Amino acid sequence: xxxxxxxxAEDAHVAALELIDEQGRVGLGFIQxxxxxxxxxxxxxxxxxxxxxxxxxxxxxxxLVHRVARPRGGNQRAWTLPFHEALQVxxxxxxxKQAGLPLWQLLGARRDRVNAYASGLDFHLSDTxxxxxxxxxxxxxxxxxKIKVGHHDFERDLHRLDLLKKAxxxxxxxxxxxxxxxxxxxxxxKLERIRDAGHALLWVEDPTLRNDFAGLRHIRQAAPWTALNxxxxxxxSGKRALMQADAVDLLNVHGQVTDVMRxxxxxxxxxxxVTVGNTFLEVGVHCACAxxxxxxxxxxxxxxxxxxxxxxPIRDGVAIAPEQPGHGLVLSEYARxxxxxxxxxxxxxxxxxxxxxxxxxxx
Numbered sequence: 001x002x003x004x005x006x007x008x009a010e011d012a013h014v015a016a017l018e019l020i021d022e023q024g025r026v027g028l029g030f031i032q033x034x035x036x037x038x039x040x041x042x043x044x045x046x047x048x049x050x051x052x053x054x055x056x057x058x059x060x061x062x063x064l065v066h067r068v069a070r071p072r073g074g075n076q077r078a079w080t081l082p083f084h085e086a087l088q089v090x091x092x093x094x095x096x097k098q099a100g101l102p103l104w105q106l107l108g109a110r111r112d113r114v115n116a117y118a119s120g121l122d123f124h125l126s127d128t129x130x131x132x133x134x135x136x137x138x139x140x141x142x143x144x145x146k147i148k149v150g151h152h153d154f155e156r157d158l159h160r161l162d163l164l165k166k167a168x169x170x171x172x173x174x175x176x177x178x179x180x181x182x183x184x185x186x187x188x189x190k191l192e193r194i195r196d197a198g199h200a201l202l203w204v205e206d207p208t209l210r211n212d213f214a215g216l217r218h219i220r221q222a223a224p225w226t227a228l229n230x231x232x233x234x235x236x237s238g239k240r241a242l243m244q245a246d247a248v249d250l251l252n253v254h255g256q257v258t259d260v261m262r263x264x265x266x267x268x269x270x271x272x273x274v275t276v277g278n279t280f281l282e283v284g285v286h287c288a289c290a291x292x293x294x295x296x297x298x299x300x301x302x303x304x305x306x307x308x309x310x311x312x313p314i315r316d317g318v319a320i321a322p323e324q325p326g327h328g329l330v331l332s333e334y335a336r337x338x339x340x341x342x343x344x345x346x347x348x349x350x351x352x353x354x355x356x357x358x359x360x361x362x363x
Contacts, residue, residue: 002121002302004179005150009034011347014307015044016331017086019056019094027061027094028329029086030280030307038081041342047080052087061095065258085256089283089327092257097326104321107261107290114288116319117144117175119278119300123151127163133301134167141316144173144202144296150181154190161199175229177205184208184215188222195225203227203250210234213245220249232277236263243270255279257287264291280304282312283327285319306354307335 001010015031015038031038038044056064065088071077078084096103104112118137122130134145145168149157157176164174182190187207194201204226208215210233220228227249231239236259242248243266251267251274253260260276264287267274273293276284281304288297297319305311309330313320322328339354 001124002300003124004121004148004177005123005181006179007035008124011037011350012302012304013038014304015041015086016307016335017048017083017090018331019061019090021061021094021098025094025097026330027090027092027097027326028331029088029090029093031082031086032280033082037344040344041340044081048083051079052083056087061091062098065091065095085254085280088256088258089280092286093326093329100325102321102323102325103257103286103327104289107257107286109286109290109321111289112321112323113318114276114285114297115144115295116142116282116297116299116314116317117146117173118142118317119146119177119298120148121300121302122160123148127159130160131163131167134164137301138168138172142299143169143171143317144175146175146177146205146298148179149176150178154193157190158194158197161194161197165199173202174199175203175205176201178207180206180209180233182207184212184218187219191219191223191226201226203229205229205252206232211238213242213247216242216247217245220247229275235259239263240266243267243272248272250275252277253284253287255284260284260287261290264294268292278302281308281329282314282319283329285312285321286327288319289321303353306332306339308332 001008003009013033017029017031019027092103096106099106118134120130120133122133125133137145145164147160147164149160151157191204207219216228216230229250229252230248231242232252232254234242239251240263243251251272253263253274254277264274274291275296276288276294277298278300282297282299285297288294299314309332312322312328
């Protein structure tokens with residue numbers, strides 16, 4: 001079970017997208033829905049063929065990933081299903097394979113690794129499960145840890161921070177994520193209480209509403225002892241406005257490769273460091289390696305490793321970008337054979353969770 005102060009989820013609904021070129025090279029992306037099931041496989045295919053395929057057929061992946069468009073009127077709309085990120089990831093995977101380069105190199109990176117922090121998505125866990133999760137993360141070599149806060153009883157937030165301090169190493173770096181639970185003034189008061197309770201924070205994430213730029217700027221100025229990490233919920237235009245409002249210390253980006261690189265270029269121009277939040281199967285390691293002043297990639301212990309033949313390696317709290325052309329993720333035969341659900345199932349019919357890959361834990 002994962003969740004925060006606003007939401008919780010126990011099942012993940014995922015579709016794999018493979019784009020295949022004339023030479024048989026495959027670009028892989030994943031379509032994810034946490035809170036409602038995706039429709040049956042036949043309907044996903046129908047919608048994809050109608051909405052997305054006309055923009056892809058007979059086009060070149062390397063052209064599509066760089067194309068600049070300005071949709072107008074009714075053409076400026078979301079996909080019926082969440083194809084956007086999957087398309088970008090699959091196209092970049094294919095473009096990098098066609099260029100014969102690992103994706104991080106195609107994106108211009110001069111390094112192949114970045115620090116990863118252990119993120120609990122832990123709001124709904126019991127105290128025991130919370131302590132076990134972060135204790136295990138510490139044992140695996142993680143040195144930075146993020147917990148969920150924003151409980152209606154603030155003493156519970158302080159209690160969780162106390163538990164975390166006991167579960168992890170003494171010199172750990174600590175982050176908190178409120179998922180917009182607080183007002184600006186409330187956030188400053190609670191950050192003061194956290195500081196006075198002896199907890200030093202590397203950053204506070206999304207303490208108040210995403211588009212309250214004045215409120216975010218107030219928090220940033222009134223609580224200078226911790227960094228303000230925000231922007232997760234904003235599209236590229238919103239992230240630009242956030243930075244122009246001087247309302248962010250660390251800009252949070254995710255898995256849409258084209259959008260991330262473009263907004264990362266603007267962040268570099270404005271001197272705003274970037275952090276890479278949760279990306280499906282940690283594919284964001286490629287952008288994290290390529291963008292300047294990006295120190296952190298989020299890892300949340302979600303059980304997706306069985307979907308691919310080999311996940312992105314994380315060793316001693318460092319995520320390492322694969323060396324093979326593309327992003328390095330290949331849909332597993334186990335997933336094709338055992339995890340396919342062409343129809344919508346009730347949660348009670350899904351069966352046991354997929355088998356994870358213990359190698360991730362050994363490191």
